[in-house]
Amino acid sequence: MLAAHRDGCVLPQRFDREGVQGYIAFSWLRRSSVARILVLYGSTESQTAKIAEFLATVLKQHGQTVSVVDSEFIPGSFTLNDYDVALIGASMHAGGFQRAVQNFVGQQQASLNQMPSAFFSVSLTAAYPTPEGRSQLDSHLERFFAETGWHPQQVVNFAGALAYSQYHGLKRWAMLRIAHDVHAPTDTSHDYEYTDWEAVTRFAEAMLAVPLAQG
Secondary structure (H helix, E strand, O other): OOEEOOOOOEEOOEEEOOEOOOOOOOOOOOOOOOOEEEEEEOOOOOHHHHHHHHHHHHHHHOOOEEEEEEOOOOOOOOOHHHOOEEEEEEEOEOOEOOHHHHHHHHHHHHHHOOOOEEEEEEEOOOOOOOHHHHHHHHHHHHHHHHHHOOOOOEEEEEEOEEOHHHOOHHHHHHHHHHHHHOOOOOOOOOOEEOOOHHHHHHHHHHHOOOOOOOO
16 A cells, blocks of 8 residues: 655655665564565666666675566566565656566566565656656656556665766757756766665665565
8 A cells, every 4th residue: 555755745665865764664673584686677778777786786795696687688487486575676757667667567566566575766856856856756656556556665766867978869858958947967968977876775775674475
């Protein structure tokens, strides 16, 4: 079930980029066992992929077994039965999140709802949180969960990047307009990264406290 966030958006327990909010209730209980963790992502300009790899690195440093999977290239032999925890990420664009991620979650929602899982979204909105942008992000999240039927225990929003070097044509024009509206840099000769890597680390370490399902 979705729970009301302090800012008024209706979401599961979540983390904000400024720090861990709604830190999982059982976070005081440190898991001593090694978990098999899936980090599956959808990425358009590579920032979500970079965050996924960073999450995997942090989790591996804590002795966990981690597989990073691009939602566009899921192996034919893939099964969620091989994992104890699922972390799924996608970046937000005008039409929502990557279709490959939505398809995967929709197909696997029954299994995902029976195991510890979390969703991390990546967007410019998290770096420049205007009321309009926050409302749009919340709307995309609610629609994503409603359409897929997935109920992750945790949701986190990470700031992404302005990758002007990867924008062309209408996409560059649209991103320039968005950047102007939120007072972000509009010098297209540079790319700008806004991801709070300390927040990503806190999110990864919080997942170390998640109790594993008893099989």
